[in-house]
Amino acid sequence: MTDPTRGVLYPRRLPRFTRIAPAGAASALVEWFWIPQWDLPGGVVSRQPVLGYPAANLAVEPDGVTLWGATTRASERELRGSGWAVGALLKPAAYTRLHDAPSDIVDTHIALDEPGLQQSVSAAMPDLELAVATVSGWLVERVGPPTSDARLANAMSDLLMSDPAILRLDDAAERLRVSVRTLQRLAHRTVGIPPAAIIRRRRLQEAAQRVREDPEAPLADIAVELGYADQAHLANDFRAVLGLTATHYRADL
Template sequence: MDTSFKGILYPARLPTFHRMPAPEEVSHLVSWFWIPEWDIAPGRTSRQQLLAFAACNLVVQAHGVELSGPATRVSHQDLTGRGWAVGALLRPAAVPSFTHDPAELRDTQLPLGLPGLLDPVVQAMGGRDPDQRRKNAVAVFSQWLLDRIPEVGPEALVANAMAELIAASADVVQVDDAAQQLAVSTRTLQRLAKKYVGLSPSALIRRRRLQEAAERSRTHPGLGLAEVAAEFGYADQAHLANDFQRFLGFTPSSYRRAVGEREL
């Protein structure tokens, strides 16, 4: 199980969180499943701030199902009381089954009436054994996706390859880099990103670099910010600071101070 906190800006006070691999049969549709569970004391709120992955999420909670579009900025969720969520980080190939224009869903959530998904996931999460209920939730979620999306075409698989390459390859710093490695034109990448993701290829690259820079800044507080900038392909520390300020709303140095305060 992958319990990486990449994309979670302040993990020190995160409620119980599990990131679970997608079963092989749905690996072309889902990057992974994520399941937070929380029990917040009465009268208190736990604010979770995220620099989300550049993708759509299909999320089930006890009260309903929603499709969360690709995020372009930091988002937050205030948790109260007791609850859980079961989310699937959708791969591009799955997106057209839920929306014809993912760009319309940027930074928004769309409620979906899907009782065929909601009811079995709610039942699974009602189990008493924590590990087993999470496994059961992923299993019924996966089966529902397979029933809804029985197959995807070659173009969708190229879109998957594009997103996977950009997310995983530090040497992809320009759209041309990705196009060259995938043996397609930059125009093809732009078209695929628009149809299957809702963000441009350059936005996907920028999100990956910023996530990685934020993660490195948090986990290696002794590393100079100029070194962090160089590691992730920024021209200099000023360009890193500009991206932090523009997309996160704070500077790398202020982020490090805030992380230190929250981890006390």
């Protein structure tokens, strides 16, 4: 499973946060489950900036169930009081059965009318394993077994989100044994964003993680290692998505 801190821009600010790998049939539908829990003193606000994965999320919270589309920019959530969420980073095989037009909810979300799921998960908490099993069972029943097209979409997502050697669409298409055009159509139909955008997001997440974990590493070296043309290109990518440069991000950690 991918490093649990990737995508979290300021891990030290996190409340209690748990990631759990899917099991059984849910493994074809979910990358991992994520569960934040918080109990903050009155008047305290915890701001959690996140550079989300280029994928959809299902989130069950005390007040309902939400389907979040893939994102093209960083986001921030403010935590107050006490609360929890049981989330699932969805694979395309699950996402396309929960919403038939992924591109329609890029950078936004919709409420799902699933009171039974919400009530069952609420009853399971704070038993995290039981809560995850509840969401897993609901997904498996709701989505069903993946089709051959869904399995190809899963393979595409796994490759683009996890393999640092994939920097160009040609490389990904060759690995998957499809044409570039087929790859582009598949990503639009099952994730909602272009495959090139998925590659850029993974690379920026890796860059942020390197900047965060190795304060002595020259930014120019990080840029070269991750396939950026130069440090300026890395800085521009940071600024465009995060609103600050890699240098400013490092200074703010």
